Amino acid sequence: MNHQLYKQTKHHQHEKYKANIILSQGHVLKDFKVGKGVLRPEKMTSIWLARYLFFNNRVFADKVVLDLGCGTGIQGVVMALYGAKKVLFSDKSEVGFKNTKENVKKFGVLGISEFFCGDLLEKISKDSDVGLIVFNHPFFSDPDENAPESMLGPGELVHRFFEEAKERFPSTPIVMPYYHKAGPINDPAEQAPKHGYNVTERLRLDVRTGLQRGPVSIYEIRLA
Template sequence: MEYKKVAFNFKDIQEYQHDILIAELAEIGFDTFEDTANGFDAFIIANQFKETALNEVLIGFGDELQYTYEVIAIEPQNWNEEWEKNFSPLIINEDCYVRATFHEHHPQYKYEIVIDPKMAFGTGHHQTTTMMMLYILEADMQDKVVLDMGAGTGILGILASKRGAKEIVAIDNDEVCYRSAIENATLNEITNLTSLCGSKETIPSVDFDIILANINRNILLDQISSYASVLKEKGTIFFSGFYEDPDLDMIKAHCAKFNLTYVDHKKIGDWVAAQFLKG
């Protein structure tokens, strides 16, 4: 598969700007990012690259960023080999072990998850995924019907299943993620996870006990009404993919319009995950 690389160089960029830009680039098809000395490289499948879409994202930052970028066609590579070099096993809360197929099995952990991410987001290493996994480890998942929005590799739904969830619907608008969730569910012998490709319009008319949504602030604000419409009374939503200031207050205010009450939140670095209860 042929890829293009967009090599960004910044005069100065704050961590929060770096993370927001990457999140917005992911929304237009970029699926891999590598930090460099003066910025980062963003990769996208060649036939999905549209420079007009890239410039629309950059224009949104106004004068906040001073940057240059170069678009480079890159030779086909063994992408699995590339991420294998950088994917190390992860332990969460001392009882959840996340590894790839080429890592050693460690049966002493209560929950072991095998993930082959390929080009899909979600190995547990990013702060947002880690916090969502911590919430899943704390919550009562037994016999719950769970919706996982922006599912990526399917890691959150897989953990929910291992924690006793009865049924998981995993939705992502990226074809690679959709297929990745299916493959990873099979790797983990999970038979109660259904992977769907799409966005809020793909959410089935099911009463969900728990909703997981690790996306970004703007998409969450757009989709909260859809989540609320399929969440049972007293059901729980766990959100992540945004910052404490100003994002959390914006999400609290919007959730209140749909009878979703703030419970608490977690924070790692600049990132936040939050829990809301319906009713």
């Protein structure tokens, strides 16, 4: 296992806890719940994606949005709190899925939330009028049986995702982040064009804190 993945894996073997998610000065998701072993959003690229969404709420305002691979639910909760019409939360992991529900209730956005447990887009109806897909996908591809499921993405996952998205929601924009130390295999800028998508880098950061330090991108992806 590479060093970065080893470091992350160790940090994800945690009990449930609460974290303050600082979106900006004065905008904090206080006591956000992180379930046992669920990806820690405040220490990962998740926090930068959440901040990107917070500062760019025009991309989801008044839309039905899909938080795919929702984990703790951080991305969807931010969108629900700051302008989305409705949020569909979906994850294949039962643990992440339960964690999302806890945070949705805690932050008072249950009324505009729906939950799905399944692989990628399989549970999301073509008729659900999804106006934006946000997918903080697994970046690392190292197959290791001790690594948490939330972090591992076999190279084929992004390809399956782009094919399903193209087939089911061809006119829906997609927002995805990427941590470049994970290499090119799951990088949307490298992989999405192979499926006919245009990729625009909306934000590039050199992250100096947390567990994923180094270059991070936030991409907007649309069918060409």
